[in-house]
Amino acid sequence: MNAALEVRKLCKSFGALKVADEIDFCLERGARHALIGPNGAGKTTFINMLTGRLRPSSGQMLLGGEDITELGQAARVKRGLGRTFQINTLFLKLPVIDNVALSVAEREGVAWRMFRAANAHRGVIDESMDLLQTLGLAEDARNSVARLPYGKQRLVEIAVALGLKPRVLLLDEPAAGVPSLESHRILEVLAALPGDIAILIIEHDMDLVFRFARRITVLAQGAILAEGAPAEIAENQRVREVYLGERHV
């Protein structure tokens, strides 16, 4: 049993519209896996089902071999499933470090404490600070997120997810909205992530995808079109037709 995350025959429809059509999918331990597909292929819906924001119509999801289909969002996070959002979903008015610390505190299970000061939880703060250090955000720790440039906010988004020490990390377009000059910074950060985390990335920036991923799955109209190593995908005629052909000339 080597799958960090496994999905069996996952279906979801909104009325007559099928946005997930019997998806079978497997994320290996320590994987660097990309999920690509044209707009409206159902990528974000897929992620939302994995994280528990959306309930699938049918099918099964396993995290580290355990069935999580019926679990809520919080329970999945507890079992090591972290995510980032396509559009920044951060605490804009709070300092950068609090963004990360809130996530670390949830994982450490101290977030219910009502009497001891947050400030006295050195473990949480140190760990958050270390994370920021790794991502090169240390000097911005006390600034509010709203004051950071967008590129850095994307990094905070990743830092918050890492604060959960996930076994599986779902990155929803980490470079979306970032000027191409800064996207290399995102790639650097992604490349430096601990090897034991299984990572599934959704991305439109093909440059980034082909440099980062060791395996690629192509989604089109809610169904898996192809899956394989980057080279295979690049060669795949059908993929080129529906997707790469239009973009990756």
Next chain:
Amino acid sequence: MTHSGGYVADPRFRAIEWLPWLLALLCFFVAPSYLPLGSYVLTMIIFALSLDLVVGYAGIITLGHSAYFGAGAYIAGIFAARVSTEPLTGLAISTVGAGLLGLLTGVVILRTRGLALLMLTLAITSLCLEFANKATGWTGGADGLGGFAIQPILGLFKFDLFGKTAYLYCLVFLFASWWLVRRMVYSPFGASLTGIRENDVRMNAVGAPVYMRLVVSYTISAALAGLAGALLTQTTQYVGLKVLGFELSGELLVMLILGGIGRIYGAFVGPLVYLLAQDYLAKQFPEYWYFGIGMILVLVVMFVRGGILGIVDAGIAKWRGASA
């Protein structure tokens, strides 16, 4: 000075935080004839603190907090009229009772947001009002509940005509409530409430049990509101239906915003300024004081977002900027 809590905020007391307590004690000696009003202000500060916890920190907008204030007030009244006039027991039972009501209603309504939540809170307090109005056997209905004389506190301190005991009684419980709220605001729990207010999607995504946490904060806040209500009953030895009216919730919300929300001391400054202004205006212009209060509200919204403490902060920042 905003007391927004969080992981980098320093939770130690600043010197200025002792000022309200000094002033409160000073008042006791300097202005003894204002003690009945003073007790009322202290009670409303407790109530405002409880509201600040849910509105200012957890971001739950409510017009129904009088349900819990009123529940506390009526439980204290019924307890005194039927069981015992011992004040501390009554206070404890009222606080727990209001907390339970907060838990029960919170579990039901906190799954919703926005206008629906606002209306649900409003409907709940209106429902409680109707209930108290109809259960005349217990509550006295529209005539109110009175005719009990609260025993001396611990058998030692009699509630006197000048309101000295009542004032100190309220002050002690305000101090305790303030201490509790302040601790909570600076705790990880408080930080997570702020997180929920700022972005509940993200809080869900980091695995926080958002709904449970809202329910817990709502319950604690309801218990505090109940405490305030019970204090009002015991110090005035009478309960009327107005303690359950949504007008009271609205007024309280106004006081809190006037002081500044989500900063602990806004709950001190708001009721103090509002009630003093009301006391003064209501005497000078009994028919038209509403106009003055309304004017103040409109001006505050138009020119000073963040309430009175917001102005103070802005002033200090400006002054520091100028001197630096």
Next chain:
Amino acid sequence: MNIGKAAVLAAAIASLAIAVNASAQTIKVGVITTYSGPGAAQGDQLDKGFKLYLKLNADKLPAGVKVEPVFRDDTGANPDAARRLAQELIVRDKVQFLTGVVWTPNAAAIAPLTAEAKVPFVIANAAGVTIPLASPYVARVSFTLWQASYPLGQWAAKKFKRAYTVVSDFAPGHEAEEGFIKGFKEGGGQIIGSARVPMTATDFIPYMQRVKDAKPDVLFAFNPAGKQATAQMKAYADLGMQKTGIKYVGPGDITTDEELQNMGDAALGVLTVHHYSAAATRPANKAFVAAYKKEYGEKLNPGFMAVGAWDAMDLIFQLIRDQKGKIEPDKTMELVKKYKTANSPRGQIVIDPETRDVMQNEYLREVRKVGGALANVEIETVGTLIKDPWKVFNKKK
């Protein structure tokens, strides 16, 4: 600069001294009434009555004695606020009398305080039967609902067989209902239905439709004077209940003199029993009404609440005169029990020494047009110097 300051200071001290001097002969009277909120209309009546009396009678005090009223707004039926205001009036303003109070719950909340502080409290309106029992320092010059409703019930039983009652859902409403039902049943009548309407109701049509469908001979109604009374009367007219032969009766609160013109012709023929009508032809009343209209405008009629305020102030003035400006609470209450006057706008009134509640005449009135305007015309005196019947019945037990 310094000299200027000193001069200001000296002036300040001097004026303070004068103020202190003057207050030595000033008797402060705390007046609690309602200036804001839904009950402001009622509070306004009291306010006008007090102010008129004070204005016209300032010279009827012993030489050098002055009455200084201190007005406070209780914002409606709000007992805890009322109690706090009373407490402040006693400790902060050091008043020697309390008066006013529109609402029964407010008076009930204030009463125990007066026992502790020994401040005589003259109730100018609040009519709940039990209030004077709560403190030996309470006296009431207004009325109780039993005083009007019980005789009305007895009288109505002679003319009608089947009655329906619709009253406001609070203590005075319940008392009016009980008083009428007792009187009506004792006279052999039958009650075919009763409804209690919330105090917040604005539309009475549904309740009245129900009455209409039940087809009683007579409808007994009670609302706290003001817009509810008008709304109920309107519903009576809109549904055409007059035509179906349902007579509309109640205590005088349902056709108060100040509200009557708003009710329109629907009110014609309504029968009420009450202690006061602005249309009464006693000389004392004519003078009172004339003064009231002169002060507040020709269109405005004084109602029974204005009279309650007037009489409360008259009692307080009498007590001040009797003690030559030196008020002792216990002596005051002894004097209260001896109070009687024939010069009230409502005729003669006496304070019952046993209960410190008012004894007064009750008149049967009918709403008629007098000179183009509606008026409560007194057609019969149903009782002379009636004691509160409730206290009489409950003493016997």
Next chain:
Amino acid sequence: MQDFLSSLVSVAFHGLAYGMILYVISVGLSVTMGLMGFANLAHGVFAMAGGYVMLTAINSQGAPFPLAVAGAFVAVALGSMVLERLLYARLYTAGELEQVLFTIGLIFMAVAVARLIYGALPQPVHLPEYMKGQLRFLGRDFPTYRVFLILFSIAIAALLWFGVERTRWGAMVRAAVDNRAMAQSVGVNTTRLFTLTFSLGSGLAALGGALGADIIAIQPTYPFEHLVYFLIVVAVGGLGTLRGPFVAALLIGVADTACKYWIPELGAFFIFAATIGILLWRPGGLYGRAAT
């Protein structure tokens, strides 16, 4: 059985009259809250103002009833336009709390001003002779005025429906409710649209206040006392729709009347319980877009 049927008819009739008044007053609030996202608790102020304008016109100027009603609509619509430009517009971007505080402040001021000008007593309503009395049909008497109210309000509802569904202005409103940024980008002048819609909504409230003066008495505390009912209509109906408040107002009007008729001892219990039930079932209201 005969009795029951006839009481059913009267409950339906009176409930309809009450509901229609609630609808005319509240529909403007629903639209402004849906369109501009403005929590305007002071909506009742406009209804009260309408009532005062009409009653003043009739009682002291001797204006005929239809003219006075029209005057109430026009005067309040114009007045609210000024208010919107001067004050409301500056708070569109502010938080809900600020809007609540501001509009409560407005209510306070309006209450004091009304009391200063008109005194605390409710204003007498003098209807023209042709509105008094009863009309007889189906073997029962119905108050003429309420028959008129129902017909008139239905006409207004129809007119509104036509305006929103079939005119250019309506198309712009619907577009802006759905997606304001999109509407702006296709050239809708939202500032002007807001002002016009706001003043129309306020004018309708004034119309409701004026027509309903006989049912909901016009006195200074009006905006406070009836706020809960306006809000319930809006919340239960759902924001930004015309059908929502219509159905909600009817529901409330009929249910409330039925409750008063058959079980008066329940008081307002039923209304609040029903509101809670509906909102828990559909947090977005009956016809609101599904809340996520």
